[in-house]
Amino acid sequence: MRILAIDYGDARTGIAISDPTGLLAGVVKTIREPRPEALAEQLCLLARQYGVEEMVLGYPKNMNDTLGPRAQKTERFAQTLREKSGLPVILWDERKTTVDAQRILTEMGRRGKKRKETVDAVAASLILEGYLTYKREQEKGT
Numbered sequence: 001m002r003i004l005a006i007d008y009g010d011a012r013t014g015i016a017i018s019d020p021t022g023l024l025a026g027v028v029k030t031i032r033e034p035r036p037e038a039l040a041e042q043l044c045l046l047a048r049q050y051g052v053e054e055m056v057l058g059y060p061k062n063m064n065d066t067l068g069p070r071a072q073k074t075e076r077f078a079q080t081l082r083e084k085s086g087l088p089v090i091l092w093d094e095r096k097t098t099v100d101a102q103r104i105l106t107e108m109g110r111r112g113k114k115r116k117e118t119v120d121a122v123a124a125s126l127i128l129e130g131y132l133t134y135k136r137e138q139e140k141g142t
Contacts, residue, residue, distance in 0.1 A: 004052040005128035006043065007094065007120045008074055013039055014120030016128040017050050022135070025128045028121045036077050044085045055087055056131045058094030058123070092131050094123070 001022040007014035011034055017027040027050065033039040047055065057078050060070045078089045 001054065002050055002052045003054045003056060003128065003131065004043065004047055004050070005056045005058070005092075005124045005131065007058045007123040007127060008039075008077055009120055010034060012120045014122070014124035015043070015046065016121065016124040017046070017052065018128060018132060020051075023132065025125045025132075028125055030118070030121045036080060040077070040080045040084045043081060047085055047087060053087065055081060055085065055089045056092045056127060057081065057089055058127045059091035061093055061095055063095060090131070092127055094127055 001018075002020055003018045003022055005016040005018075005025075011032065013031045013033065015027070015029050015031060016025045018024060019026040031039060031042055033042060043055070046052070057074060059074055060068075062068055062071075074091065078091055081087075081089045
């Protein structure tokens with residue numbers, strides 16, 4: 001089962017798509033599209049192109065577990081994705097993924113513009129990895 005993970009942003013959105021087995025992150029990219037409707041269309045096109053069966057959308061909770069305006073915007077976007085794609089869209093706690101992505105890129109020596117262009121895609125990969133690990137653990141428990 002292919003899964004598409006999304007690190008939703010105002011200007012750039014990071015994307016990671018699992019391999020066909022649903023075990024590893026495969027395709028990773030960044031989409032520059034500030035309009036939610038147009039972004040949703042692009043994501044639906046990618047989902048069809050890769051045979052995605054489920055989407056995981058990073059859910060920006062505050063560190064104290066509360067929800068702010070960004071989380072509400074993400075909830076609206078999740079609903080748009082569900083309506084346009086007909087696929088399940090899971091909201092996944094993304095706390096610290098961007099910080100972790102920036103740390104990873106720093107350790108790799110990525111700086112400046114190259115780093116800015118890649119951080120969202122790396123964050124999407126981290127969202128996908130977390131979700132895939134969760135799914136594997138759930139399968140073992142059943």
